[in-house]
Amino acid sequence: MMTKRQQITKKQTEQLSLDLIEAQYALKNTRGTDQARGLLILVGGIEFAGKSEAIKQLREWVDPRHLYVKADIPNQITSKKLFWQPYVPFIPAHGQMMLLFGNWYTDLLASSLYGEEQISEQDFAEYIEQMHHFEQYLQANDIDVIKIWFDLSLATTQKRLERLDLAKALQRVPNFSWAKFPVSNWRNKKLYNDIQSIRKRFTSDWIIIDGEDEKLRNYQFAQEILAALKKPPQLKPQKIAYQAQDIHPQLNAPASTYLEKKAYKQQLKKLEKQLAEAMRYDPRNIVLLFEGMDAAGKGGAIKRIIKYLDPREYQIHSISAPERHERQRPYLWRFWDKLRDDSAINIFDRSWYGRVLVERVEHLISDQDWQRAYHEINRFEHNLSQHSAIVIKFWLSISKDEQLKRFENRLNTPQKYFKITDEDWRNREKWDQYLQAASDMLHYTSTEHAPWHVIASNDKYTARIQILQTILERLNAEGECPK
Amino acid sequence: MMTKRQQITKKQTEQLSLDLIEAQYALKNTRGTDQARGLLILVGGIEFAGKSEAIKQLREWVDPRHLYVKADIPNQITSKKLFWQPYVPFIPAHGQMMLLFGNWYTDLLASSLYGEEQISEQDFAEYIEQMHHFEQYLQANDIDVIKIWFDLSLATTQKRLERLDLAKALQRVPNFSWAKFPVSNWRNKKLYNDIQSIRKRFTSDWIIIDGEDEKLRNYQFAQEILAALKKPPQLKPQKIAYQAQDIHPQLNAPASTYLEKKAYKQQLKKLEKQLAEAMRYDPRNIVLLFEGMDAAGKGGAIKRIIKYLDPREYQIHSISAPERHERQRPYLWRFWDKLRDDSAINIFDRSWYGRVLVERVEHLISDQDWQRAYHEINRFEHNLSQHSAIVIKFWLSISKDEQLKRFENRLNTPQKYFKITDEDWRNREKWDQYLQAASDMLHYTSTEHAPWHVIASNDKYTARIQILQTILERLNAEGECPK
Incomplete structure (x- = not known):
């Protein structure tokens, strides 16, 4: 001194x-x-x-x-x-x-x-x-x-x-x-x-x-x-006591309920309208995020959620690999950047969970990094929910057979042909590793403030109805006991 | 229809x-x-x-x-x-x-x-x-x-x-x-x-x-x-009637006035204080930009300008090659981004003129692109000056011998050693092409609203005093006849 x-x-x-x-x-x-x-x-x-x-x-x-x-x-x-x-x-x-x-x-x-x-x-x-x-x-x-x-x-x-x-x-x-x-x-x-x-x-x-x-x-x-x-770079925090979890039962074999088109159409329209109203007048910021295997129905579900909203009321973020300038910053930074504007409804088609899904499975990061990410993500979501945001997370679960059917359908449907790439087929080869990663993710990041909702999605109609209902329930439940 | x-x-x-x-x-x-x-x-x-x-x-x-x-x-x-x-x-x-x-x-x-x-x-x-x-x-x-x-x-x-x-x-x-x-x-x-x-x-x-x-x-x-x-990509606008200009006389042989250290120190301190006052209380946004050969004294001049300002009063932007995400946008975009915050004093150590200097000389863009850029830049600066900004542009002119002396001095000064790279030596080999580009730039982009100030900089003391004086004059002159 x-x-x-x-x-x-x-x-x-x-x-x-x-x-x-x-x-x-x-x-x-x-x-x-x-x-x-x-x-x-x-x-x-x-x-x-x-x-x-x-x-x-x-x-x-x-x-x-x-x-x-x-x-x-x-x-x-x-x-x-x-x-x-x-x-x-x-x-x-x-x-x-x-x-x-x-x-x-x-x-x-x-x-x-x-x-x-x-x-x-x-x-x-x-x-x-x-x-x-x-x-x-x-x-x-x-x-x-x-x-x-x-x-x-x-x-x-x-x-x-x-x-x-x-x-x-x-x-x-x-x-x-x-x-x-x-x-x-x-x-x-x-x-x-x-x-x-x-x-x-x-x-x-x-x-x-x-x-x-x-x-x-x-x-x-x-x-x-x-x-x-x-100062020499600090030692990274010890990794958490990670233990591989059993494969989540609903991931291994999604429930196979089935909904008639007519009943679906009726329920859908009512729910879409109800949900738009509920989201529009909710004083909180709403963060919806969708994860799931390729072709699990994320885009289709999002379409129904926004059906009766005005484009000024929400933002959709389609998350793919980070750009170079994003890779030069802490992983969560690009999501902070997207949530910076404080807009009322943010919908993520894939999300920060890429860290513990694709980045883990593809070995893009060390074991220590993805294991630590469970904590980091929990804190991030906790932070969001402490500040008038409600975080609603969905895993859309389909069977391997159903995915194959949808891939083939995409190949044969002109409007959908573009949605299928070699990468989808490569990911499919790592099906079991993704199931393991998803099961671990559900275990480690389902928190009181931001629980996961696993939606059996082999039947698209059932899945969509359940997603709309779930959002409505979450909005209502939390609305009753404001913090 | x-x-x-x-x-x-x-x-x-x-x-x-x-x-x-x-x-x-x-x-x-x-x-x-x-x-x-x-x-x-x-x-x-x-x-x-x-x-x-x-x-x-x-x-x-x-x-x-x-x-x-x-x-x-x-x-x-x-x-x-x-x-x-x-x-x-x-x-x-x-x-x-x-x-x-x-x-x-x-x-x-x-x-x-x-x-x-x-x-x-x-x-x-x-x-x-x-x-x-x-x-x-x-x-x-x-x-x-x-x-x-x-x-x-x-x-x-x-x-x-x-x-x-x-x-x-x-x-x-x-x-x-x-x-x-x-x-x-x-x-x-x-x-x-x-x-x-x-x-x-x-x-x-x-x-x-x-x-x-x-x-x-x-x-x-x-x-x-x-x-x-x-729609097929539009034809680019015709290139302007570009004609290579004679080399600007002050670029070929910068005036060689010389200022004694003692006189410099006295004048400098007074000017630094005057300028800080003038900039601080000027209601306009102030955009200062510095161009010149490597080692022409841009950084040294900037240091003196900000001497009595508070760091909250200005931003310094050191411009180097654009990053990848910037290259995927129109050239001026990264400068719009820097001027987005509407902060009061922005100082550019190199600037958008890279377009008609390094990008031209290094053949990074087509002739048509850099020739069109004269217009584009003039409009951009006109736009700035129409909105309560005053744009003050300096070219710091040194001789080729003086540059060599400064390069050698940098190599021999520990604190400055870092400032010299292989690229500086490579640029030096293209001295004449840079002089041509600078002469053309001065001709095509010296406008009523944003004229260039060419500063003979072989003597650093003279140059710095002249730069401070020039800014003061510009602030005062334009202050007298508000738009």
Whole structure:
């Protein structure tokens, strides 16, 4: 630890700069390798402690072309919004270093102080827990996260405040309003103490930098960044106690109920209308996802769900292999990106479960990665359902014979011919491995908030009716006991 | 043309569906080929003319996995905002088909009717012109654009309005407020006439579909999409009358003034502070861009510009080769994406001029492409400067000897060693071709709104002072005569 009395020599800062640049390039060059990783730096702190100055100094010491800085005034944290939504575009890709000056913690701090919604002690603690999980996920997926708090005594804060023409300094801040951001109150001892007591509830795992001495502060900040850049990649979390599950009985032999066309048509129309109404007026965001073997009927079911909805009311996401820029980010990132807009109804034709299905079966990732994914996905869905979303998951189950019949039918139907590819036939050869993966997935990711619904789908009519009914039931059940 | 009396047979719709799917896959398969193209469909229309229904029907006929639909309530068009900003993520990539239900025209229509700012006749005409230029740019860059207006008589509009429980139907619309979106007024003949007269000012190149008969309407809509999908790629616009220019004198032999270190330091500090103040309080968005040979001093100049700014006040964009997902879109798209956030100061270390510099010299594109780019870039910058942005462009000019000296210096300076790569040496071998390209660029893209500033940069001190002074002058000059 450096004491205040120590002087920093020019030679020291030159060496620091050189080390930083070297470490930046080393990070950059991990991109595309097995060692690929990124660095995310969260910065917060007391006003006038010198965050901006330290960031500016850092930018001069590093190669600024490889340090991305995203700085904003706080976003409002509310129970309706996911804290990570504003930050999705700024999660670093492999090889990147991103500094978030303003981040989910400072959003929470500002919202606690000035927000429109009261944040209870319990909610606060829950937000922090979610944020920790989010960061753990990033860490486990090769994005290191460090958090740095700039602190300052009340006496020095007030001294620095006096030196400043606040009205002028803040004029340029986007969307600035005094009401939102009552800077004059910083003279207030109570506010200072409030900030300190709120931030102490989340900064126990932060690096704290004393902003008293400007040079030391800047030097220490840059050294912390250097240490983070040079830190060897962390060991991945231990894999979970995974045990292969027995094949789920409904997967092995889907129930074979059969519905007459006439009865189907009658029930269908009624249900389609009922469901559209229920979804339209549900105040929550609705996340529907469909998994199942090729030709299990996912697309057909989705068609019926949206029958009486307006295209403005929903988004359909058809998930296939990630693109290159998506592969350079944590696996869940591309789904965060799709859910960023907070639109009311999101329907996934295949989903993040690709991680524990195709990616597992095709050996695209290590055993450790897909086993850890059960946890990661559960947390992600928990996070969604804590924020006014309801997550409804379907596995459409068909027999191997039925799949063959449908493949052949597709080959013989001009409109469907396009839907069948060599890949479908290759997947079919791994039928048993997919059944194992699906059975494990059902076991490990059927949670209280987001249970799986296994739908026997050898008969399309039966399956569709059951899917519509299930969604209706889930919406009604959860509607009765709002959180 | 189909008349209302004609019936559409089941066989016809089946064939249409098949043709659509085939055409979709043909489009998708152009991705990554020389024939790569995308399709953008803009949809607007009178309320109750059946836009939603036609889109829903289309989704049933096509393979919905390859039709993206983006639907929103209107964005406010204001003089401070670029009309394309909300739509950047929804410009289709090669191989994609995107339907914008709600788009820049409907934004303009809604803003004319209900907007907070008055839109004058002249502004309206200018917006339309900008929109046309934007679409021409897309077309020339392999994104076909079709625009479809659903029309309906007042009598039928009112009849359909009566059938509807409006309050309920609109409850789900995001951010909905009656004040913004006074639906009850649709009964009003004057409003209907207003909408018609406004939309007629932009729909002359739209396909108009009569919404009277639901089946015919849906069928015709889908047929127009099919026709667009099947249309052979358009001929690229003729290349401009390009003539190679003489090498710009200041590029061949940059003026060699020299500034003493002491004088430099004094002037610099004063200018840095003045400039920070000027930029901070300028109400416009500021776009600064730097081009020049490798080692011309772009990074060093940028450092001095931001010296007294807060990191929250600016963004620096270091532009290198586009990533793959960016290459699958029109060239300017990645710059639209960077300017999407409407942040106050954007600084580009290299820029969209890569098109007529490195891409031209390295033969990455055809002569026709880079020659057309002069126009495209001029329009883009004109568009920026029409919307409260000031665009300030620098070419930093050094001699070939000076570059060699700097390269050698970089090799011998540990902190700078990283900045020099084999590519820099390869570029140097093409010195004369770059000079030619730069001279042409200066000639063809120095416009009234966005003139080039050529800065003799053999002496770094002189260059930096001149750059700071130039920005100050531009800010002041344009500040005096606000548009």
